[in-house]
Amino acid sequence: xxxxxxxxxxxxxxxxxxxxxxxxxxxxxxxxxxxxxxxxxxxxxxxxxxxxxxxxxxxxxxxxxxxxxxxxxxxxxxxxxxxxxxxxxxxxxxxxxxxxxxxxxxxxxxxxxxxxxxxxxxxxxxxxxxxxxxxxxxxxxxxxxxxxxxxxxxxxxxxxxxxxxxxxxxxxxxxxxxxxxxxxxxxxxxxxxxxxxxxxxxxxxxxxxxxxxxxxxxxxxxxxxxxxxxxxxxxxxxxxxxxxxxxxxxxxxxxxxxxxxxxxxxxxxxxxxxxxxxxxxxxxxxxxxxxxxxxxxxxxxxxxxxxxxxxxxxxxxxxxxxxxxxxxxxxxxxxxxxxxxxxxxxxxxxxxxxxxxxxxxxxxxxxxxxxxxxxxxxxxxxxxxxxxxxxxxxxxxxxxxxxxxxxxxxxxxxxxxxxxxxxxxxxxxxxxxxxxxxxxxxxxxxxxxxxxxxxxxxxxxxxxxxxxxxxxxxxxxxxxxxxxxxxx
Numbered sequence: 045x046x047x048x049x050x051x052x053x054x055x056x057x058x059x060x061x062x063x064x065x066x067x068x069x070x071x072x073x074x075x076x077x078x079x080x081x082x083x084x085x086x087x088x089x090x091x092x093x094x095x096x097x098x099x100x101x102x103x104x105x106x107x108x109x110x111x112x113x114x115x116x117x118x119x120x121x122x123x124x125x126x127x128x129x130x131x132x133x134x135x136x137x138x139x140x141x142x143x144x145x146x147x148x149x150x151x152x153x154x155x156x157x158x159x160x161x162x163x164x165x166x167x168x169x170x171x172x173x174x175x176x177x178x179x180x181x182x183x184x185x186x187x188x189x190x191x192x193x194x195x196x197x198x199x200x201x202x203x204x205x206x207x208x209x210x211x212x213x214x215x216x217x218x219x220x221x222x223x224x225x226x227x228x229x230x231x232x233x234x235x236x237x238x239x240x241x242x243x244x245x246x247x248x249x250x251x252x253x254x255x256x257x258x259x260x261x262x263x264x265x266x267x268x269x270x271x272x273x274x275x276x277x278x279x280x281x282x283x284x285x286x287x288x289x290x291x292x293x294x295x296x297x298x299x300x301x302x303x304x305x306x307x308x309x310x311x312x313x314x315x316x317x318x319x320x321x322x323x324x325x326x327x328x329x330x331x332x333x334x335x336x337x338x339x340x341x342x343x344x345x346x347x348x349x350x351x352x353x354x355x356x357x358x359x360x361x362x363x364x365x366x367x368x369x370x371x372x373x374x375x376x377x378x379x380x381x382x383x384x385x386x387x388x389x390x391x392x393x394x395x396x397x398x399x400x401x402x403x404x405x406x407x408x409x410x411x412x413x414x415x416x417x418x419x420x421x422x423x424x425x426x427x428x429x430x431x432x433x434x435x436x437x438x439x440x441x442x443x444x445x446x447x448x449x450x451x452x453x454x455x456x457x458x459x460x461x462x463x464x465x466x467x468x469x470x471x472x473x474x475x476x477x478x479x480x481x482x483x484x485x486x487x488x489x490x491x492x493x494x495x496x497x498x499x500x501x502x503x504x505x506x507x508x509x510x511x512x513x514x515x516x517x518x519x520x521x522x523x524x525x526x527x528x529x530x531x532x
Contacts, residue, residue, distance in 0.1 A: 462502025
């Protein structure tokens with residue numbers, strides 16, 4: 045078997061069976077050969093193919109070519125956490141923080157940047173560069189080192205004196221455009237801002253800042269959360285005193301999207317409930333897939349009564365400590381209809397409607413599918429609205445202006461899916477939804493108890509979108525949340 049066949053696996057909507065078919069029937073062994081054959085129309089006549097399938101494969105190959113090679117947040121975050129734990133344990137270390145795109149919680153990043161405040165930089169450099177997982181040291185020095193790890197990740201560490209850590213962290217966090225605004229503000233006050241200090245332009249003594257808060261305070265503005273530092277109006281808001289009070293993980297009392305063993309989840313309803321209670325949640329919704337999404341063994345309407353019995357038993361076990369709602373993630377089918385009839389949806393506490401199939405339909409067609417779901421009076425939430433998966437699947441080609449307008453009109457909530465492979469809505473559309481007054485909900489879409497810990501990724505998206513707690517339905521108190529659901 046040619047090794048180059050593996051290069052085709054990342055192509056969306058292309059599995060091992062089709063790869064084998066192309067190889068054995070057309071002798072295609074490379075990704076370039078596959079693209080050439082698709083452009084020549086050679087795939088459509090093969091068994092199980094067709095013109096639409098051929099077009100999907102070609103679009104998938106083109107999607108791969110647009111990827112930047114940047115690391116998804118899903119991979120970078122746990123890696124960075126491990127590095128921070130290591131460095132914070134080194135003698136003489138006062139503080140260690142991630143910087144750059146990761147601290148701003150962008151969905152992808154280049155290298156992982158870490159800043160350390162320490163009195164013994166040589167110990168930090170030694171601990172960082174001599175780890176067993178280091179494949180090679182790319183560059184080293186007394187206060188800065190860059191390494192590549194055996195998992196392909198690259199990271200850089202800078203060590204700064206504790207008394208200069210604030211300016212260093214502010215500078216290294218970025219973004220570049222935010223830092224330009226900071227330097228402009230400093231100059232208006234007769235100061236030059238660098239990673240080392242604030243320095244009077246008239247040659248006076250350096251002003252050292254051990255914390256970021258000191259940097260911003262010295263310039264006369266409140267501290268700006270890293271997620272906002274993209275030059276999208278945050279400096280003007282800081283100067284005007286109108287920065288948002290961003291939502292936090294602790295603000296969220298409910299998770300309205302999770303799965304159990306009744307579809308493709310890995311845990312029982314009681315196990316999910318116990319894990320949610322341990323994380324401080326007060327309300328959860330069990331939203332198993334509907335049946336037409338066959339790959340996940342979804343639920344048929346006649347299964348709901350038996351599942352309700354399990355919910356009731358779990359509720360009795362949990363008592364007043366946690367409310368368990370009965371819900372569904374109903375499939376928006378390729379023809380635009382929902383998988384369950386309205387009379388079934390009306391009997392559920394929470395209805396999430398989601399796109400999973402036929403995501404490469406033309407814009408007008410797939411947009412109309414989503415609009416049909418938004419306008420259904422029984423749908424409470426649109427789950428992961430664009431259907432993307434980072435980095436493997438581009439978002440559906442939706443007319444988001446039409447989607448947002450319809451959501452505003454209907455009052456349906458749009459989900460920020462916290463799974464780091466989705467982060468959908470993204471920050472740009474979540475901010476537009478916020479500005480339009482569309483309710484948002486941040487859910488984990490957990491398929492196992494440990495995935496409830498992914499919530500902070502969704503909160504980060506919301507924070508990048510300037511979202512406050514009052515704009516997130518699962519940050520409302522239980523009475524208000526349940527009242528909203530009942531009134532839908």
